[in-house]
Amino acid sequence: MHFLEQAPRHLFFTGKGGVGKTSIACATAVQLAAAGKRVLLVSTDPASNVGQVFGETIGNQIKAIPAVHNLWAIEIDPQAAAQAYRDRIVGPVRNVLPESVVKGIEEQLSGACTTEIAAFDEFTALLTDPALTAGYEHIIFDTAPTGHTIRLLQLPGAWSGFLEEGKGDASCLGPLAGLDKQRAQYKAAVDALADPQRTRLVLVARAQRATLREVARTHEELAAIGLSQQYLVINGVLPAGEAEHDGLAAAIVQREQAALAAMPDVLQSLPRDQIALKPFNLVGLDALRHLLVASAGPQTACAVELPDRLDAPSLASLVDDIAVDGHGLVMLMGKGGVGKTTLAAAVAVELAHRGLPVHLTTSDPAAHLAETLEGSLPNLTVSRIDPHAETARYRQHVLDTKGAQLDAQGRALLEEDLRSPCTEEIAVFQAFSRVIREAGKQFVVMDTAPTGHTLLLLDATGAYHREVTRQMGSTGLHYTTPMMQLQDTRQTKVLLVTLAETTPVLEAANLQADLRRAGIEPWAWVINSSVAATRPSSALLRQRAHNELREIDAVANRHAQRYAVVPLLQQEPVGVARLRELAHPEHGNG
Template identity: 35%
Template sequence: MSSRYIFFSGKGGVGKTSMACATAVQHALQGRRTLIVTTDPASNLADVFEQPIGHHITPIAAIDSLWAMEIDPDQATEEYKARTLDPIRAIFPPQMVAVVEEQMSGPCTSEIAAFDRFTDFLVVNRASQPESFDVIIFDTAPTGHTIRLLELPAEWTRSIELAERGSGQTCIGPTATIQAAKVKYEQALATLRNAQQTEFVFVLQPEAISIRETQRAITELQRLEMHNFRLIVNGIIPPAALETPLFAARAKMQQHYLATIASALPYPNQRMTLFDGEIKGWQRLKQVAHALEDATATAPDLTSTVSVDLLGRNRFTRKGATSRRSWSAPLSAILAQIKPNSHRRTIFFAGKGGVGKTVASCVTAVWLARQGYKTLLLTTDPAAHLGDVLGVAVGDAPRQIAGVDHLWAANIDPKRAADQYKVRILDDARRRGRPEGAIQVMAEELDSPCTEEMAAFDRFIDYAVQDGWDAVVFDTAPTGHTLRLLELPVEWSKQIDVKVFASVDASAADGYAKARFGQVIEMMRDPAQSTFAFVLYPETTPIVEAYRAAQELATVGIQPGLMVANFVIPEEATTTPFVQARRAMQEHYLAEIGERFAAPQLTIPLLPQEVKGLEMLIELGEQLFQPMPELT
């Protein structure tokens, strides 16, 4: 066995969890004691294995030698706080314990707690751990958040060292109580950098954005002195689908990108074809596990031309559009959720990674701008694909997009936002007359990795309350991280002011917070002002993830306003048994979307190639949102 720890990463929606689970099954079938752990806040392991898993190491019923665990951020936080506070309670008076407990009430404690639990598996002491494993597989969150996770050992070690030289305080408690954590993080970092122990597997599909994200991620890991990379190129169109022009066109597109992967990413790789159904359940996972052992698979060779244009409109005629829209709500109901009315309209596109949130966001923003609405398109996703889809550069500040009047776009850079955020908060403290000693303590608290999340959130709020826009379209991070972002305003008084304003006048901070964020909370909860659009493709995992997210948002008074079903195979394309099987699967789940969600449904068809560039976005927007006389 070459590696003890295997990290799976990649752009959302490329099949990362499926490949991680299949790899875990592969190792287990070969007799190795295997554990698969997910660090994704929106975990899907239970859905793939079709059994409950949760926050404890759980045996997989159908497969010997295989266990799984889904790290739950809330439970990890309670465990982390207990480990930190219990020793303090035994030594210090209740007043001091209360101060430390208050310090640990912020959202960054949740981040470090989940991370801390993750590092347990990298530095586990076999003498104290009842289970021992030959292989530990990590199914991580989509790439941007994975890089963030892997940066944390070095960042928290640095933060603790700086705090030790100053006040001895961090945003996760006194340094005296977390020295063991510092040692553990140093050990975790050493393990991650050891190519003999740790392997990074990037799952990607033969598409431009997926390739670029993989390249960026590998560059970042190399900067962190992490190496030993392998690729799984997933979703390759099989020969059984090539008689269908739509899939033949997509296969032709894939051939170009497979050549790009071979030249730009010269790492060991395996290729996996697209299956005619979902990858879930132990039987299908065993099938995929056996297929992973064949590293010589190649893409089909296309020698004929394919007669479809970018949107496949010679196949999807007006008559065909009627069939394509059969699962959609009336156009008027869809437009009511995206067009501004007497209020500015703020649209949040949310969902599992890889479901097409960025495309849906860009198509909607471009269409709104072309209707004359002054529109801001914004992303909070660390992967930041707006520029890739728009085909133009997108920076940290709103910039007007050439070629589309009334459209501006921006990509929040968390690191830059954090720098600006620290300066603003410290300047504010000085204006309030706080002593330099208190400001120094505050600077130490702000010099922590979690400040980036706080700062990105702060920038999000700036745009949310900014005047002058008719429509604001948010392309959000994948579901779990989106929920953390959207719940922050509601939790402000309990969490954020403790972290950010710990050394500033509390009453002033509280008044500032309530005035600023009360407006945002009201906006998010008001369906006349905001629409939460869940993007998904018609399969179990994205539907279940969207349903869970909708239930969680309902607890803070937010309801979904629009469901966007993406990658729907047009009925006209069902000309082979392979395509017919996938379409039948989709029809089942399209009906389930309607049953689970009390919101209008918009369907976006599977297209012959990637959606990118303003011309294609404009055409797709007209196809989706313009009235069709034949249907009215």
């Protein structure tokens, strides 16, 4: 493996949920420890399962892994770290400021940025304090901070005044208000990250076009701030040999090879490794020892018993229930890479096929979806929102208004705040909100929705109410703000999209909790791209399908009020016929 050659002291693994960061980080730790190196494995992943992988309870203290000589591990709990952070900042003002203001501050501190910065606060000591880590030759981090987080930590120490004067309004900057004491330690940590002699960043991806585009953006963002020592690992590539007697496996191999051939140019120049998809669950030492080598693994992909037919509701059955009302807003939400855009199109096509008027609105940068559907189906209209244009417009508006009176330092802080992931969500949702009003007389199906945290920030700042009031003018008509509409299950149905894998299901459960905090109850879960729903003949795919059954059961019985399972198709689901196939798996899988 190239990324292990002459490995520096720090190895950071980063990538979207479900791509295999934790498994690769753990396997790397085991391999280095086997080579006689003293290794510390650090996880800052909110959906961490490092303890599960080793069969050990680890927790927030450095602990030796008994089964692996030379290996120690620590799991930093980002949620606990974020809560401690919130308590530290909100505590002093709790009985000083009005309760509504305190609640607003708490909401500012409940987003993903806060959690990430709080976790970074926890592990900076592991990067900079020799007394803590002197005994370890390698420190491996499962999950690296984003470029946005690192840039925030590089900016001047003027956060407290910036926030106290209200210049930031709804903001991700909250957690930095109490950090002036740590600023020197943060600078040392960022310096360590940017030093290729000390740190190597490993980008983990899957052989999928969308995932590779995402990792290319991550690469450019981190390289722009000095983290240039990057390696690329393509994980979970289906071996070509599996394609011999299985049409689905053959289609997957062809699709993956096409995605790798069309990889963005910025990734082509990076040192690259490829790890084959394994039939076994990546839990336990045997599995970890075989992950990074090209052997068959600790268990052969022998005959696996699968049910003749997966007894789970189809997407068409969910659409039946949605269609009853004749109109309404349908929002598809989920983490990146789970297929929200495709499923939004499938829901829209199903509704239109029933003779119902549908407006599908998407922020999908791949305009081929809109082109495929445009004019091809009665009752269906498609609009596409350009996230980059909307975000640029929103940023400029904020800089022209809030930023007009700021000095250079204040403006720099505001500009960085506007690079937060929340900013794009707000900008795109404001564009979507112009379409939402149509849901009173037809179906509006929305792909890519903001998180509950972003919705609460928008509502707290009055952005919804001001926008709606401006649009309604002095008509005197009764109106409902988008937030009120989203909270009303008679008007809005939220569908959470996930995959039948451990990390994506955990992330969807976290998103559900986030939405519930905003008073929005998800209506259903959709498990996308399921191998278990396809009756595969490939031994490896049958084992993968067997592994999915546990996650499908968790969604059905623990997380969701109602759910559907959508099969992985042999062909990319583009075009009306294939989109309908997603909803009707009984029609075949071709």
